[in-house]
Amino acid sequence: MSNVTLHISKNFKELLQFLKSISFSRAIRVGIAVTLPVLMGIQLGYFEIGLALSFGAFWSSPSDVSGSFRHKIKGILISATLVMIVSFIKGYLHFQLWLLLPVLGLLTFTIAYISIYGFRASLISFSGLMALVLSFANESEELEIYQYAVLIGVGGLWYLLLSKAWHRINPKAETEEFLSETFLLTSELIETRGKLVNPHEDHEKLQSKLLKLQSDLTTNHETLREILILSRRTSGWSNYQNKRLLIFVQLIEMLETAISNPVNYHRMDVLFNDHPQYIKRFQDLIFEMSYQLRMISEAGNDHRKLPKNDFMRQCFENVRRDVALLRETKYYEEYLMLQNLLEYQEKQFEKLKSIKRLLGDPNSTEINVIDRKKAKRFIAPQDYDPKLLLRNFSFRSTIFRHSVRLAVTVMIGYALGSIFAFQNPYSILLIVIVIMRPSYGLTRSRAKDRMIGTLIGGAIAFGVVFMIQDPYVYGIMGVISLVIALSLVQKNYKASATFITLSVVFIYAILSPDVLSLIKFRILDTLVGAGLSYAAMLWLWPAWEFVEMKESIEKSVKANKDFLHKIIEYYLLKGHIPTSYNIARKQAFLETSNLSSAFQRMTQEPKSKQREMNKVYELVVLNHNFLASLASLSTYIQHYDTTEASERFKTATEKIAFNLERVVQCLKDKTCNGAGASSEDTTLFDDQLPVFNYLEINTLKSNDTETLRELQEAHLVWEQLEWLFSISGRMLKLSASVKLD
CATH class of the missing domain: 1.20.58 (Methane Monooxygenase Hydroxylase; Chain G, domain 1)
Known part of the structure; x- marks a missing residue:
């Protein structure tokens, strides 16, 4: 019984934590921003205006992510402007299919390519893509195109106002x-x-x-x-x-x-x-x-x-x-x-x-x-130079390839939906833009979770609609499902997809009794969209991680080398720790983290694309161990008064830094021959190490802390130098032999 009680208590705590989370809070905010204009529009007889405001709020909401609130405001404003422009352009896209497809592809590429400016820009891009795709689902019969587009922008401002008020209520x-x-x-x-x-x-x-x-x-x-x-x-x-x-x-x-x-x-x-x-x-x-x-x-x-x-x-x-x-x-x-x-x-x-x-x-x-x-x-500032667009305008750029791949897939998806008379061709496009990501592993994972979530959601929705025939209940359940879906997007995408399906079915059930048809087409659209996304990642200019792995390793090694130089500099000069020292430390940790993430992405790719896995894994671990050793030195020299650096210390650190420089060169130069030279230097390095005779520490007087401290310093510093040299030598041999081209 105690185990059951413990389990219930744990789940209850997790539920409370979820309800207090910023993800749930943000989802509530989006739910209010979307439903309130529609309800007021229905009440006052301006349903089309309320719907346009709701769409604008919903499409602008992705930029409301964790980070600086000033950055959020800018992101939401730019998103509102973008969705307004996209909605205006979409209003005039009444072309034949043969002409609409290239225009749709060009718009998709242009909007997706905004992601070149970083994470928040990718969210703004997603807002624009959602506006483009979902505009196919709703064309206003009462409003002019320019009126509808302006109201979409006003909806974005409405969401910004709500977000700001929410922040004032609970800024912490x-x-x-x-x-x-x-x-x-x-x-x-x-x-x-x-x-x-x-x-x-x-x-x-x-x-x-x-x-x-x-x-x-x-x-x-x-x-x-x-x-x-x-x-x-x-x-x-x-x-x-x-x-x-x-x-x-x-x-x-x-x-x-x-x-x-x-x-x-x-x-x-x-x-x-x-x-x-x-x-x-x-x-x-x-x-x-x-x-x-x-x-x-x-x-x-x-x-x-x-x-x-x-x-x-x-x-x-x-x-x-x-x-x-x-x-x-x-x-x-x-x-x-x-x-x-x-x-x-x-x-x-x-x-x-x-x-x-x-x-x-x-x-x-x-x-x-x-x-x-x-x-x-x-905080590394984001580069917003327009020249960045030109510099990345080639298939060497991951974002460029992703944008082209997404544009082609959207064109194929819309063509299939139109030719084979799908109920809603735009649903295929929505699935594609939601699922497809620049990396293969994440796209595959989202495609699988989306399909499973849609099947589960469809089954649950059918059961609920079969038992309940009350439009007010559908409306309430639709909003609740939307809030839960949005709050789970980052934590559990499969569960999020389930609730998104529930929300769509419940809202559609208010307008039409033919729910079974909707569920059938919803599942079919998801399967087609997920299948297209997965196929595109495999065959349309795929971005395999092994291609970028050398660069990821190189950046991490460079960051570690810079951190090593700052440690050496501080050990030599003593005094106050400069800001540049801590920046170098932060960069070393960040690049090591990025390298680890790159390797994790590589493990999710097809076996045939996992080049030199054992060697790459060893390089990743060695690089991490190198940083751990640097962190040991860094922690020690920051908290203790160290002795004056000897010539042997300078010589040893120069050899370690030289090894790292050669690692970087080997990663750049395919003809690098770095394996042999390392073993020659080992003896030379050992000659530079002090002859470390362990004194009888127990004979030291209890107040002879200075001698004991010098012994501890010598032991830790020289152990680390020997260890760092050993790691850098092994990294050099691996980098000379690894073939990732």
Whole structure:
């Protein structure tokens, strides 16, 4: 019985979380924006005007996504303008099929090509495509073309007004939800790192999970960074925004520390195999940290629910006591390794305490203020140069190919729908623009989910309509289904497709009793549209990921090389950490995340297109391990006073940087011969390493912390340099042999 209760409680919590989510809130907003004008139009006798306003609001809504509110406003305004222009043009497209098809294809290509300007532009493009396709479904009999187009634009402004009012009512919603999600993702990432401590776990599986989590977390950071840094500062908001920005900074540093590794995994595995008692000690500590982050996420703004530190402190005491035993028993190297690992966890604990301190006193005004001018440098500005359109006007551009592919598929879909007398040819086009994406994997996944969702939705709708014959019930259920469908688009596309089908059937059932015919054609349209989309991805200028993989690896290696240079520079010069250092760190994490995402897309493609999978996977993992090692160095040198850099340090880092430069060259140059030279340098590199004689640490006096600190620094830094050189050498050999052309 307790298990059943627990299950019910868990599902109830998830339901409440969903109802509080910004996705559900946005869907409610769209539902109001769409239904209110129609209801008022019916009530006042201006149904056509109300319908036009509803269409305008609905078509402008895709730009209302998470991010800076100023960017949202601009996106919705541009969407409203675009759908107004498209509706005006569509009003005059009364051509014969042979002439309509090329015009339709040209319009589709032009609108889709707007996506070249980034993510928000792709949403504006989607609004335009929806307006183009759905305009075929509704042609006003009472309004002139220009009147209808203007009302469509006014509908977009109506949605903008509603969105702005909604934001005024609850301006903190997005910030709080994304912070909560960041806490949860960071918690899961730390827990995964804790599992990696155990040498008996499946490291390959955990490593893959780690890559996915890091990618999700980096994407989450990008959105939260935009929300916090680009939001307007008002007197009532300033303290709140500053606190959340400081919390965000702590979470970014927790990510860096979480992926840090004092030594390479092999050495750590050997240590824990020889001393298994330390596995549980460190895992207890790491898992408690993960648990506390989850509790912080659930606590929200209720500081009374924040977790206490008592158990965490006890975990630290246990670890310190056991690590000290290694010093007493003369396991000197093991002592230094675990002492460094322990100090990394202590730094995590400090960041955790800082977060709880910032959340625990909501009225405090004594907080550091982050310079927003410097903070804006962390947000990469989108290039809106018109020349970008010309630079990408070739089949080398993924967006260009996608736009051409979409245009051709839309033409074929409309021709089939017209020639074979489908009930609504525009339904095929709608399925095509909703399903088709630039990547094969996502298109295939959406096509499958759409078909399954439509079949399930059709079956449910038929059962409901068969039992209930009340148009008012249909109207209510149609709106509820639309809201649920829109709120699930990003989370569960299959369920979203099910509710979209329900919404369409219920609304159509109000106008016509022939519901069975609608369901039949709805399923047929979906099958044809999904089939066309899938076939187009396979045969019409396909964009296989292996073609872009070299560039993705190259960008990530370059970003890691830049981060390495900033670490070297800071280690040499000391002083304050410059903003450029943190920007280089952010870029390294971002490009590593992008590389991981590119590899995930490659795994979803046909086996025949998965070129050099083993080598590519190894390069992705090595690149991630290289960043983890850099993060270890970065974390250490930021928190401790380090000694003066020796000539051997400079020589070693130069060789590592040189290896990375050669990796980049190998990825560019097909005739690269980088495999042999690396092994020659190994001996030279080893000659540069210091002769590291482990002193009898237990003979040091308890207050001789300086000598102990120098030993820890030497151990961590030189272990990492040796590890970095080893990774860069293996990457060089792989990049010289991998063939992705």
